[in-house]
Amino acid sequence: MKMKLHYSPASPFARKVRVFALETGLDRDIEPHAITVSPVNPNSELASDNPLMKVPTLITADGTALFDSRVICEYLDTLHSGRKLFPANGPARWQALRQQALCDGILDAAVLCRYEAAVRPEQFQWSEWRSGQLAKIAAALAALEREAASLEGELTIGSLTAACALSYLDFRLPEMKWRDNVPALAHWFGKLSARPSFHATAPPV
Numbered sequence: 001m002k003m004k005l006h007y008s009p010a011s012p013f014a015r016k017v018r019v020f021a022l023e024t025g026l027d028r029d030i031e032p033h034a035i036t037v038s039p040v041n042p043n044s045e046l047a048s049d050n051p052l053m054k055v056p057t058l059i060t061a062d063g064t065a066l067f068d069s070r071v072i073c074e075y076l077d078t079l080h081s082g083r084k085l086f087p088a089n090g091p092a093r094w095q096a097l098r099q100q101a102l103c104d105g106i107l108d109a110a111v112l113c114r115y116e117a118a119v120r121p122e123q124f125q126w127s128e129w130r131s132g133q134l135a136k137i138a139a140a141l142a143a144l145e146r147e148a149a150s151l152e153g154e155l156t157i158g159s160l161t162a163a164c165a166l167s168y169l170d171f172r173l174p175e176m177k178w179r180d181n182v183p184a185l186a187h188w189f190g191k192l193s194a195r196p197s198f199h200a201t202a203p204p205v
Protein backbone atom coordinates (compact mmCIF):
# COMPACT_ATOMS: atom_id res chain seq x y z
CA MET A 1 0.00 0.00 0.00
CA LYS A 2 1.24 3.49 -0.89
CA MET A 3 1.96 6.17 1.66
CA LYS A 4 -0.18 9.30 1.46
CA LEU A 5 1.14 12.85 1.75
CA HIS A 6 -1.22 15.66 2.69
CA TYR A 7 0.36 18.82 1.30
CA SER A 8 -0.39 22.29 0.06
CA PRO A 9 1.32 23.31 -3.20
CA ALA A 10 2.38 26.63 -1.61
CA SER A 11 3.72 25.21 1.67
CA PRO A 12 7.52 25.34 1.83
CA PHE A 13 7.55 22.72 4.58
CA ALA A 14 5.55 20.34 2.39
CA ARG A 15 7.94 21.18 -0.43
CA LYS A 16 10.85 19.91 1.68
CA VAL A 17 9.14 16.52 1.83
CA ARG A 18 8.23 16.52 -1.85
CA VAL A 19 11.78 17.38 -2.93
CA PHE A 20 13.11 14.77 -0.51
CA ALA A 21 10.82 12.11 -1.99
CA LEU A 22 11.90 12.95 -5.55
CA GLU A 23 15.59 13.01 -4.66
CA THR A 24 15.40 9.59 -3.02
CA GLY A 25 13.06 7.93 -5.54
CA LEU A 26 10.37 7.52 -2.89
CA ASP A 27 7.89 9.67 -4.80
CA ARG A 28 6.78 6.43 -6.50
CA ASP A 29 5.60 5.12 -3.13
CA ILE A 30 3.72 8.24 -2.10
CA GLU A 31 0.26 9.32 -3.19
CA PRO A 32 0.14 13.12 -2.98
CA HIS A 33 -3.05 14.68 -1.64
CA ALA A 34 -3.29 18.44 -2.13
CA ILE A 35 -5.38 20.35 0.40
CA THR A 36 -5.93 23.93 1.44
CA VAL A 37 -4.74 25.04 4.87
CA SER A 38 -5.13 28.34 6.66
CA PRO A 39 -4.35 29.39 10.23
CA VAL A 40 -7.86 30.81 10.64
CA ASN A 41 -9.77 28.07 8.82
CA PRO A 42 -8.13 24.84 9.99
CA ASN A 43 -8.72 21.99 7.57
CA SER A 44 -10.75 19.49 9.57
CA GLU A 45 -9.97 16.83 6.95
CA LEU A 46 -6.57 16.62 8.62
CA ALA A 47 -7.77 16.55 12.22
CA SER A 48 -7.95 12.78 12.64
CA ASP A 49 -4.38 12.38 11.35
CA ASN A 50 -2.80 15.51 12.81
CA PRO A 51 -4.46 17.44 15.65
CA LEU A 52 -2.42 20.49 14.61
CA MET A 53 -4.16 20.30 11.20
CA LYS A 54 -0.98 21.28 9.40
CA VAL A 55 0.80 20.17 6.27
CA PRO A 56 2.86 18.22 5.58
CA THR A 57 1.34 15.14 7.20
CA LEU A 58 2.42 11.72 5.94
CA ILE A 59 0.36 8.57 6.39
CA THR A 60 2.78 5.66 6.27
CA ALA A 61 2.00 2.31 4.64
CA ASP A 62 0.87 0.89 8.02
CA GLY A 63 -1.43 3.87 8.63
CA THR A 64 0.76 5.81 11.07
CA ALA A 65 0.48 9.60 10.72
CA LEU A 66 3.80 11.47 10.83
CA PHE A 67 4.49 15.19 11.06
CA ASP A 68 6.26 17.67 10.82
CA SER A 69 8.62 17.97 7.82
CA ARG A 70 11.67 17.10 9.96
CA VAL A 71 10.15 13.89 11.23
CA ILE A 72 8.78 12.91 7.82
CA CYS A 73 12.10 13.49 6.03
CA GLU A 74 14.04 11.54 8.63
CA TYR A 75 11.52 8.70 8.36
CA LEU A 76 11.74 8.67 4.56
CA ASP A 77 15.53 8.49 4.81
CA THR A 78 15.14 5.08 6.50
CA LEU A 79 13.12 3.73 3.58
CA HIS A 80 15.60 3.94 0.71
CA SER A 81 18.91 2.26 0.08
CA GLY A 82 20.64 5.17 -1.67
CA ARG A 83 22.93 7.79 -0.14
CA LYS A 84 21.35 9.16 3.02
CA LEU A 85 20.41 12.84 3.16
CA PHE A 86 20.71 12.76 6.96
CA PRO A 87 24.40 12.07 7.60
CA ALA A 88 24.60 9.21 10.11
CA ASN A 89 26.94 10.74 12.66
CA GLY A 90 29.80 13.08 13.42
CA PRO A 91 30.20 16.75 12.49
CA ALA A 92 28.47 16.25 9.12
CA ARG A 93 25.27 15.18 10.90
CA TRP A 94 25.22 18.14 13.27
CA GLN A 95 26.01 20.55 10.46
CA ALA A 96 23.13 19.23 8.35
CA LEU A 97 20.68 19.27 11.29
CA ARG A 98 21.77 22.76 12.35
CA GLN A 99 21.37 24.05 8.80
CA GLN A 100 17.94 22.47 8.64
CA ALA A 101 16.99 24.20 11.92
CA LEU A 102 18.35 27.54 10.71
CA CYS A 103 16.45 27.35 7.43
CA ASP A 104 13.24 26.07 9.05
CA GLY A 105 13.60 29.18 11.23
CA ILE A 106 13.82 31.37 8.11
CA LEU A 107 10.66 29.67 6.91
CA ASP A 108 8.85 30.11 10.24
CA ALA A 109 9.56 33.85 10.13
CA ALA A 110 8.69 34.16 6.43
CA VAL A 111 5.40 32.28 6.81
CA LEU A 112 4.49 34.53 9.77
CA CYS A 113 5.16 37.57 7.55
CA ARG A 114 3.01 36.03 4.84
CA TYR A 115 0.12 35.41 7.23
CA GLU A 116 0.46 38.87 8.72
CA ALA A 117 0.08 40.44 5.27
CA ALA A 118 -2.40 38.03 3.68
CA VAL A 119 -4.57 36.81 6.54
CA ARG A 120 -4.54 39.33 9.42
CA PRO A 121 -7.05 42.18 8.97
CA GLU A 122 -5.22 45.37 8.01
CA GLN A 123 -6.21 47.28 11.15
CA PHE A 124 -4.50 44.65 13.32
CA GLN A 125 -1.25 44.50 11.35
CA TRP A 126 1.86 45.59 13.24
CA SER A 127 4.82 46.79 11.22
CA GLU A 128 7.37 46.44 14.09
CA TRP A 129 6.37 42.83 14.46
CA ARG A 130 6.96 42.24 10.75
CA SER A 131 10.31 44.08 10.96
CA GLY A 132 11.31 41.75 13.77
CA GLN A 133 10.64 38.70 11.60
CA LEU A 134 12.48 40.25 8.65
CA ALA A 135 15.48 40.96 10.91
CA LYS A 136 15.59 37.29 11.92
CA ILE A 137 15.55 36.27 8.25
CA ALA A 138 18.33 38.74 7.38
CA ALA A 139 20.51 37.52 10.27
CA ALA A 140 19.98 33.88 9.33
CA LEU A 141 20.84 34.62 5.69
CA ALA A 142 24.05 36.36 6.79
CA ALA A 143 24.98 33.31 8.88
CA LEU A 144 24.27 31.02 5.95
CA GLU A 145 26.33 33.22 3.63
CA ARG A 146 29.34 32.71 5.92
CA GLU A 147 29.04 28.96 5.49
CA ALA A 148 27.84 28.90 1.87
CA ALA A 149 30.85 26.77 0.87
CA SER A 150 29.55 23.97 3.11
CA LEU A 151 26.33 23.80 1.07
CA GLU A 152 28.26 22.77 -2.02
CA GLY A 153 28.64 19.07 -2.74
CA GLU A 154 26.19 16.28 -2.08
CA LEU A 155 22.64 17.25 -1.14
CA THR A 156 21.80 16.92 2.57
CA ILE A 157 18.72 17.76 4.59
CA GLY A 158 20.53 21.00 5.42
CA SER A 159 21.11 22.15 1.86
CA LEU A 160 17.70 20.88 0.73
CA THR A 161 16.00 22.98 3.44
CA ALA A 162 18.15 26.00 2.57
CA ALA A 163 17.05 25.83 -1.05
CA CYS A 164 13.37 25.51 -0.07
CA ALA A 165 13.72 28.52 2.25
CA LEU A 166 15.40 30.73 -0.38
CA SER A 167 12.81 29.75 -2.96
CA TYR A 168 10.01 30.64 -0.53
CA LEU A 169 11.56 34.11 -0.04
CA ASP A 170 11.40 34.55 -3.83
CA PHE A 171 7.78 33.39 -3.78
CA ARG A 172 6.34 35.33 -0.84
CA LEU A 173 8.85 38.07 0.05
CA PRO A 174 10.38 39.13 -3.29
CA GLU A 175 10.58 42.72 -2.03
CA MET A 176 13.31 41.55 0.38
CA LYS A 177 15.66 41.10 -2.59
CA TRP A 178 17.53 38.56 -0.47
CA ARG A 179 20.27 38.03 -3.08
CA ASP A 180 21.59 41.59 -2.65
CA ASN A 181 23.63 40.87 0.50
CA VAL A 182 24.48 37.20 0.09
CA PRO A 183 26.27 36.64 -3.26
CA ALA A 184 27.75 33.24 -2.44
CA LEU A 185 24.38 31.93 -1.33
CA ALA A 186 22.71 33.37 -4.43
CA HIS A 187 25.28 31.65 -6.65
CA TRP A 188 24.83 28.32 -4.89
CA PHE A 189 21.01 28.60 -5.01
CA GLY A 190 21.12 29.29 -8.75
CA LYS A 191 22.77 25.92 -9.31
CA LEU A 192 20.77 23.92 -6.80
CA SER A 193 17.39 25.23 -7.86
CA ALA A 194 18.00 23.91 -11.39
CA ARG A 195 17.53 20.34 -10.12
CA PRO A 196 14.44 18.58 -11.55
CA SER A 197 13.11 17.97 -8.02
CA PHE A 198 12.92 21.74 -7.48
CA HIS A 199 11.31 22.42 -10.84
CA ALA A 200 8.71 19.71 -10.24
CA THR A 201 7.69 21.21 -6.88
CA ALA A 202 7.72 24.92 -7.71
CA PRO A 203 4.96 26.82 -5.90
CA PRO A 204 1.94 27.93 -7.94
CA VAL A 205 2.28 31.24 -9.79
Ligand code: BEZ
Pocket residue numbers: 008010011012037111114172
Ligand atom coordinates in the same frame (compact mmCIF):
# COMPACT_ATOMS: atom_id res chain seq x y z
C1 BEZ B 1 1.66 30.01 1.71
O1 BEZ B 1 0.69 30.13 0.94
O2 BEZ B 1 2.62 30.79 1.70
C2 BEZ B 1 1.64 28.85 2.68
C3 BEZ B 1 0.74 27.81 2.48
C4 BEZ B 1 0.72 26.75 3.38
C5 BEZ B 1 1.59 26.72 4.46
C6 BEZ B 1 2.50 27.75 4.62
C7 BEZ B 1 2.53 28.82 3.74
